[in-house]
Amino acid sequence: MQLISDNFNEVHDFILAWKRNEYKIGFVPTMGNLHRGHLSLIEQIKKSNVDKIIVSIFVNPRQFGPSEDYNNYPRTLIADSKKLADLDVDLLFCPNEQLMYPKQNLGEVKIDNNTLMADLCGINRVGHFNGVLLVVNKLFNLLQPDIVIFGQKDYQQYLIIKSMIENLFMPIELILSPIVRESDGLAMSSRNQYLNKNEREKAPLLYESLANISDAILKYPNKIQSILKKEVSILEKSGFNIEYLEIRHSDDLTPVENFHYSEKKYILLLAAKIGATRLIDNLIL
Template structure:
């Protein structure tokens, strides 16, 4: 396994990896790898011959009061996990390598007005900027992302379409702990007591899904009740709502054959948790 920190070195090594006609998969990460990331790597082998993992804590997607400085960085541990999974190459640049002379940015018109985009201004612009750069540097045949960050996936999908990236995009289902909590590098911030309460967000989503599947097609009161229930358990709600899967706009009334996502984001102590469940009628 090669570990590259510069763009020219990475491109040179990728030429070698492609020399035998191999399909290349990219798994973009910010490191602090957990079983959710490893599932992306394993799934990548169903779509490609060789896997590249990027590890880069992207400064331009963090707001001024967010956790860029404290975000977990576990380089040696991450490298060991990648090596165990048979990864061919890790691309692990620093910020000066990725943004040596940054003058341009990406603007989003619609898809970030709700969900995480509403409360994290500039976040998705930063995500799209770095993913666009990674696509251009690695030029993968396929790239894999987790469903937990579903708004991110839909935005990347739209970016790839509009910027004409000839890349297959794969969304891998949420990987969960035994108690249902969606795996996240930020779960490490949770105290023992907070960790016990954190799966309640997922259980709330499951309850909403059950009620909708049972015939509720105008879930306004149902959603309001679940927000109150979570707040009573110590959560500070960012959002908990039903969104159209394609437009990411809130859905007040479900219609036939509509694809939607029940999605929530909430603070438990100092940790922001996100989760979602896909539904279709």
């Protein structure tokens, strides 16, 4: 790895040199505590003919609610740095909060998308996506990437960032990377380590439920709501608190009124708590 830095001026010098040489820059934003899902993003962006790869690690306080896990979120910079070096990442940018959010005498600009933000995860995590867009916009401006990659597990976040890139005419190519799963189907997440043994044993039921719904909808496309209600009931009996289990159009997350599998693309989205841990998953149909 050429550089590990929390100093923007130092990072900026590297980026200017790369731009002068017309290098194509790939960027993978993370909050650290890297697992195989994160590392797969780096492997995939390497296939996009980039010349340089930047990874950022920043636990963004603006996307955590007051009762969420910001203070307890795992911070594993030394271990993360080694993993990134093994993958030949060129630059690790690990800014602190003071750099990303300096005092603003004139107030802070907010970025919004009321249509996409107010639904699904936005209902129970008010302000979360505002915090995501703000920090992602700052990182894009600081690092000037040509290609960025986000994981499918946070599909709503992906669409919101896609909307920002398009609305603000950002010259950035956006890639969506498939969900990486454990051998039992559980979507990889830094928060999986919060699960106790009993919760971890039950957690794969979420993906199993999505797969069951997918199979059932193909057989009975006119019974979507009853299929969803049945799976919600099964999960609740297993100890999950379901925030949402929905089928939506995959291009804009609008509700599905009539299912025509051959005509449009759809996505199943799920958010649930087991114990104190909130998990999300989805399945593109």
